[in-house]
Structure formats: structure tokens, C-alpha cells
Amino acid sequence: MNTLDFPQLASVEEIERGFESFGYICSPKIATAVYLAFQLRKPILVEGPPGVGKTELAKTAATLLQLPLIRLQCYEGLDEAKALYEWKYGKQLLYTQLLKEKLGDLLQGATGLAESVERLHEFGDIFYSEDFLEPRPLLKAMQEEKGAILLIDEVDKSDYEFESLLLEILSDYQISIPEIGTIKARIAPMVFLTSNNTRDISDALKRRCLHLYIPFPSVELEERIVRSRVPEIDEQLRHQLVEFVHSLRELDLKKSPAISETIDWARSLLLLHARELDEELLHSTLNVLLKFEDDIETTEAEMRTLLKPRSRA
């Protein structure tokens, strides 16, 4: 990728602006990461609690650059056949069956086994050519004409072996296929890896990436995010609800509400034509924010203290 092709990525400020125009409010740190990834042609490993917009970052980058987004969702047991490439076994088989008769023509006049084999050799390895190759996400990203955004989602869910598989792709943007050789990317894709930190990613993988940690946003940033996503909501209510979510994150909860949940909540409050947060409203809408019964109980017990400073403000 060339800087000239993408004026959207010319500077850190430009990136911030560009992302904002597509409704993704990013901190300067995130913008710096995207800028560096683009300039140095390095993948970004994005870590952070669930729901802070890790996947959204890659999606927005794809919209901003008008490139196809190729997504690989990782899970336990994911292997190269599903991530890299696979031989079209059925097609290979079908073709051999169909070509059976042709084989007779080809071998006509050959005397002895040695000569027959010789003739077959002339045929070449047609059954192991790119025509019979089924590209999976990683290979597809390498083959895109104009480059692509490759999103390897939740890399921590995959196995250790799979990580080593990624190393060649991430450092050299190429894939080695034993039967064919090395396939190099036409244009190096921009790679985002996301991780929820369920386990440690190996050092080798980390070394090849820029590491970006996205924490929960500050109150101001989150308000901006809610404003850009749910612009209809009343300013006062917005402030109130963001403050409330922030105080929830300080509680000892199984799962703290994330940005996506704040946005959902803002939307549901909008639907209910709420003007102000009160206890009754919270009771009925808390299940949008919190996904565990235990958490809801904890919060309801603390409700009064949580709401108090807010009503004063």
C-alpha cells in the first residue's frame, strides 16, 4: 500500500477525522496505532475488555479506505484447512473420473510402464495447481487486487499451533503451500488481530505486531461516542447515563458493561422517551446493561448510592 493511494491515512489527525466521520470516535492513541501500522506495514494486535470496539476498529478502517474486509473468526480447533487454503478434493476426484477415458488416448502407443509414467509426468501437476485451490480467508486477503483489511478476530481463542501458522503471514505477507510454492501478497493487507486476553499470546506473535491496548474510555470520550451513535438523545440524560455506567464499572461485577452496552442502553432509553434516570427506569432497563443475574442483584442493592451523586449533579 502506498501513502499516495490513501490520503485518509496521511497523518494522525487525518485518521482521527476520517474515523470520526464514520462514527468511530478514537483516542489519539488508537489513531497513532493505525497510522504506524500503515506506515510501517505492521499488523496491530488490539487487546482490551470485550465491547470496547476492537472489531469495530477494523470494520471502520475498511469503510474508510473502501477496501474489502476479510474476517477470520478464531476458535479452538481452527486449522490451516479453514484458515489458509484447502485442496478442492471433490473437484480433483471428479476431474480424474471424467478424464479417465482421456488417459487411454494419452497413453496410446507407449510401450512399457516406464514410458507411460514418463508421459504422465509431462502432464505436470495439474491437479495441484491454483485452479484446485480453495482459498480461505488468509489466502484470500493475500490475493486481493487492491489490498484488503484482514481482521483476525479473537486470536486468543485459537490454539498455540495456529499462532505459529500466522507468523509467516504476519511478518512477510506470504504463504507457503508445499505443492505449489510461496504465494506472496499482491498488496500487503492491513492486519488487525484482536484478543480478549483469555490467555497469553505467544511472544513470537507479539513481537511481530504493534500492541494496542484499548481500555474503557474516559467519561468525555464515551459521551462523544454516545453522541455520535445516538445523536437524538438529550444532553443531560446522556451525561447522566455515561456517569452511571462509569460508576458501574467500579463495582465488582462479573462482566462490566462495555461501550456497546452503553449505546444499546442509550437507544432503549430513547425508545422509552426517558428524560431522566430514576430508580424505576433503572429497574426495568438494567438488563440491557448487565448480562448476569448476580450482577443485576449487586447493582440493585447499591442503586441508591449509585444514583445519589448523580441526582445532585
Place this chain on the structure above:
Amino acid sequence: MQANLVNFIQVLRTHDVRVSPAETLDAMDVARTLGYGSRTRLRDGLAMALAKTPAEEQVFSRCFDRYFSQSLADFSLPPAADEVADETASEAGETNVGEPSDGSADDSPGELEAAAEQSPALAELLQSQLMQNLLNNDRNALSVAMTTAGDRVGLQQIQMFTQKGQYTRKILDELGEQHIRQAVIDLESANNPALAELQRYRDILREQVRDYVEREYLLHAEGSNRQFMEDILSKTRLNNIERHYLDRVHELIRKMSRKLAARYARKLKSNKRGQLNMARTLRRGVAHDGVLFNTYWRKTRRHKPQILAVCDVSGSVAAYAKFLLMFLYSLQDVLPKVRSFAFSSHLGEVSELFQEHPLEKAIELVNWKYGGATDYGGSLEDFARLALDDINSNTTVIILGDARNNGGDPKLDIMQTIYQRSKQVIWLNPESRRAWGTGDSDMPRYQSACHFTAECNNLKQLERIIDQLLKSTR
């Protein structure tokens, strides 16, 4: 700047952030791409290239602030009015040091100048670069001088806090402080009124150098000191470790278990891709007229190891018991299926105690519940009753104890049964190998019913043993 960046990375390394040469190159690229215009941007960028976990990022930003924000040393004189006057004086025209440019200012240079006429040492001193800079409060020049002096005496090699004084002295000498000292002595003997003034300058200089050394010490030595401490701790016999180091030891054990857990995390069933399960593929091909439409690949299945750990908490191993329990506790964290037992006169399962309580509380409870005089025979009977049925060819039994049975019946037959049924029996004894079999120790007899016995009384040994254990349970 490049050299500076490399130095900074060196500092990061002493603070436990692992930075590879490749990442160093990345950091250079980052710095070049981002430029040195914006401080926070550079910091964010470097953090992305160098710090790869949230914890490392914290260390990184602390080091970054310390390393790059070394503000200019402040040599101004304590009274504020004085400082302002000094500065305006130095800006107005500093060629004539003796001439007070501002009437209202405390004309301290004048006083010194007057004194200089009586003392040749002071006169010489006033001409020196150091004193000129001090008088003019040229913070830039002084900071630079201090840094170069620090480089020349090798301040970056500072290791221990006891070296701080020595380095301070060396830097002061390098800066030429002895001239000031000489002048002070001169003035003292002459009882000159300018003495106090000069002493103030000297004190400021000393204080600044001390601060500088302190900062460098924090940067360069703190990290390596901690590594040094951990190294020592892991080699000390467990019962000799002082109480107030217990926290650190606990941290070490946890670190160790994390390391082991990472290595241990792997899936239980894996496809051996590339190896065709020919029999199955052919069998399934029959339905398609012998055409092998569906392929089947070989699989390997790994079994979950099951671990039963038994720990002696009696008086004879009291000093070790805490560590053995600590070890058991972290073992239960690391490995998925661990059942823990504790005994002295009788035996009981403590897995739940470990799961429900934090470490300290759990250990206390176990000691309270099972402490007492040792009876290996009786405890083995209890163990057999509780767990013998669960022992199969996947089970590893770990016994932590000194095998000192107070002359009671060792019940070797139970050990034999365990030995035959289990995958392996490991006995870790805190006593040194030479003491095995002396006095009431039944170790040699129990040893005959163990696959593996080891002496285990410091963390290094413990780590090695766990490592071996994990390898063999693969």
C-alpha cells in the same frame, strides 16, 4: 537520539520488560515515522512497539517519564527574589560579573568579587566555567556538564544503593567542586562575610548532583536489584527465608505457576493433519463405489492428568509446611484436576479449603485442622479410604513430607498398592538426601514404592521438579 533510544531500551530491560532486537528496530522506525514533535504521540507509539502487555505498558510509561523528562536541574538560589534578579542580571549583560546591573538586587556576586580580592583561590574559582555557570544560573550548561561528568565516571553501571555516595563524590570531583571547597576553606580562615554565600552555592551544587545520582540509580539499578533479590531468594532454603520476604516468595511461586500454566495450556485432542486414516477412509469409500470422497485423518487423544497431592503438616516439617502448602495451593491453580490432602496424625481432603479461601487463610485453616504429631501409617490408611478408588493409570500422586514416622507402622503395603495402580508416585522430601533413613525416617522403605523421589527445599529445586512433572504428564 538513536543512542538515547537504545539506552532507554536497556533501562526497560532492567525493569523486566522483554525487548528483542527486532523490537528495537521497530522502535527506531516508529520514532522516525512519528518524529519528535509530540511527546505523548511518541510515547504512545513507542509503547505499541515495545510494551506488549498492559503490565509492561505501565512499567514503560513510568520509565519513559523518568528517562525522558529529566527536567533541567535547578541551581537557582533558594530565595525567590534573588533568583529573578540573578536571571535578569545574567540576561542583561554578564560580561562584567562584578558590576551589579540592578540596584535593588541582592548583589551577591559583588560580595564574592570583593572577597576574591583577598583570596587568590576564590579569584581563580570565579573565573572557572563551573562557578560562572552557577553564578549565572545557567541551568542548561550545568545539566549538560553534570550528564557528561556522569557518563565519564560510568554512572550507568550503578548497582547498589551503597554506591550512591561514591558516585556523587566522583561526579563532584569531575565537575571541579574541589576548587569551591578550597575557596571555602580560604574564606573560613579569613573569616570573610562572603563565606555563607559561597557555601550556599556549594550546597546547591551538591544537592543537585545527589538528586541526579538518585534518579539514575532508580533508572538503572532498581530493576536489576530486584532480579538479583529474586535470584537469591529462589536459592535460599525455604525455612531460612525471613518472614518479611514471604510476600516476595509468594509472588515468585505465583510467577512460576503462571509460567508453567502457559506451557501446560494445550488442547486434549488434536488432528494429525497429513496422516490419513486409511482404514476408515477406505471403509467409507465403499458406499461411493470405491471412490474415496470423504477422507479421515488420524487423531491423537491426550488424557487429562489427574493429580493427588498429599502434604505433611506436622511439627517436624513445620518450617517447610507453609511452603509446601503454598506450592500445593499454586499447583491447584495451575493444573485442572488436582485434589489436595493434608495430614499429620490423620488425613483429610483440603481441595475445597484451597478453592474457597485465599492463600494465607487456607494455610492457617489447614494447619489448625490437621496439625499435630505424625502418623504416616494411619494417614495412609485414611488416604486409601478417601482416594484409592480414584487412582488409575492416569493418576500422579505427589507426597510432600519428611517420612519421619515416630517409629510407627509405615503401612508399606498401602504405598505398594498406590504404586502399582497409579501412573507415578513422586515423593518430595525437604530433608537432604543424606538424612534419609537416619533416626525415625522411613524414607528408604517408602522410596521403594515411589517412581521418583527428590530432595526439595528451595524454589529452584521445586521449579525443576514441577517442570519434570508436567513433562511426564503430557
